[in-house]
Amino acid sequence: MxxxxxWIVLAxxxxxxxxxxxDQLYGMGIFALAPLAGLIKPQISIRLLQLALVISTVTVWGLSTVDMIQMRLAHDAPWQRLAAIMATVMIFTLAAAWCGNGLLRQNKARQNKARQTQD
Incomplete structure (x- = not known):
């Protein structure tokens, strides 16, 4: 699949x-290269990628949303469209984390099939 x-890479x-x-180049590099971890021990790395996406939804997108909406409110600017866009980004990121469950099921099925052929 x-x-x-x-979805995970795009998130x-x-x-x-x-x-x-x-201009936080270290953070940019870490998040840009993070999906490559999926190539190493898929079971563990996919769970870690899922955890990173869920935590990032709250700490990065959630806090950024609050800050940006407060700034818009302070300047009497419209904020509803910003809130809708950021909610969509958060939902997309959580959906990408959820996609990891399908990858784990696929890996588990592949391992079970390999075990059956070995027996």
Missing amino acids: WWRWL FWLLSAHFLRY
Whole structure:
């Protein structure tokens, strides 16, 4: 299921772009390269990628949303569209984390099939 990996990679690249916007190159590099961890021990690395996406949804997107909405409110600017866009980004990131469950099921089925052929 290549599309599950695509969601995960895009979510991490979106987080990477957020860090690049604020000239935080180390954060950008870490998030840009994080999906490569899926190539190493898929069971553990996929769980870690899922955890990173869920935590990033709260700490990166959630805090950024609150800060940006407060700034808009302070300047009497409209904030509803910003809130809708950021909610969509958060839902996308959580959906990417959820896609990891399908990858884990696929890996487990592949391992079971390999064990059956060995017996």
